[in-house]
Each structure stands twice: as structure tokens, then as C-alpha cells.
Amino acid sequence: MDIDEVIKNRRSIRKYKDKPLTKEQIIDILDAGNRAPSAKNRVQWRFHVFQGEAKARLVQTCRETIEKLPKIPLMASTHNSYNIMDKAPVVILVLQTCEWGGIGPEIQSVSAAIQNMLLKAHSMGLGTVWINDVLFVEQAILQLLKIKVEESEMRSNLVEFGEKTGMQVGYSSPLIAAIALGYPDEQPEREPRFTIEEVTKWYE
């Protein structure tokens, strides 16, 4: 498929056929993610692929945990997102290494990897949706994955630099997003977009 066609026709897919993917298909998609550009070429993404019973346990963890949390309006979509993960044959959790503490560059690298995977999947006739709603239950997911965040020397250096310069040194969880993946069972319309004029300023 031509790159323009892939970019223009990709849509978030939230309904999937009950048809499994082969391991080769999943690896092709991970490979596309792994070819993304990354800050200092340090490939800050990590992929955790869930299918079958492991995916069911992941979704159950999300559902049970969200029930126990205080509700805020942004959470309204979580049930829907967890249902999508439940029905999709594959869910890929995408994490960042956090060697710099999860500041901007790492998230940018990982986002590039995610977009590569969404485009690759579409080019293979598969559907995806990028799911942020897992972040509300990140602690429970990190426990499930047995991941602990360690303070790194690079992050300590950055914090020190931030204190001296007033630069805001951010911190983010290792968990960035989930990708639901499968054969599409819907053909959504294009979501509205701002025009180029609305999102661009030109400097000459």
C-alpha cells in the first residue's frame, strides 16, 4: 500500500473480528515500531504483547482497579476502552525505559514507534486503536508486569541541571499506552480535523 493511502485511510478501529493473528503478523508490526527514530538512538520503547488468558487477566486488572478509584470526568471512556481491549485479539502495552525519568524525548521516541505500528497494521489490512485509558490504572499494570522504576544516573543529572537552570524536569510512568489490534469489523468515517491553516503558522 502506498504511504499516502496508509496515512489517509488509517482510522481508529474499536470493533474486531473474532479471528486470531499469526505471530509473524504481530512481529511485522513490532518490527515497524522498532524501526522508528529515537532520541540518541536509545530505542526507549518496550513492547508487551498480550493474547488469550493473559489478555483477559490484563483487562480484568484494568476493570477491577478502575472501580476502586475516585472518579473524574476524563475517566468516562475507560469502560469503553477496556471493552475494546477485551474484544481485540491482541493488545500491545507500550512502555518507555525511563532511563531519563520519562521526560519528553523518551515519550517522543515511543510515540513515533506507536505511530509506525498503527500505520504498518493498517497497511496489512489490520485495525488498531491507540489507548491511553490504561494510564489511570498504571500502578496495577506495572505490578502485573513486575516492573519497578529505578532512579537512574541520567535522571539524577537532569534533575540537578533543572535545579540550576529552572528547566522543568518532568517525570512520567513507564507505561505509555496500549494498542488494541485485530482484523477490523467496522469502517469508521474520518474524524473531523482542523485545517492546515488552523494548525499552522508560517514564518518567512
Ligand SMILES: Cc1cc2nc3c(=O)[nH]c(=O)nc-3n(C[C@H](O)[C@H](O)[C@H](O)COP(=O)(O)O)c2cc1C
Ligand atoms: C495519545 C492518544 C490516546 C488515545 N487514547 C484512546 C483511548 O484511551 N480510547 C480510545 O478509544 N481511543 C483513544 N485514542 C484514539 C483517538 O480517539 C483517535 O485517534 C481520534 O479520535 C482520531 O480518530 P482516528 O484515529 O480514527 O483518526 C487515542 C489516541 C491518541 C493519539
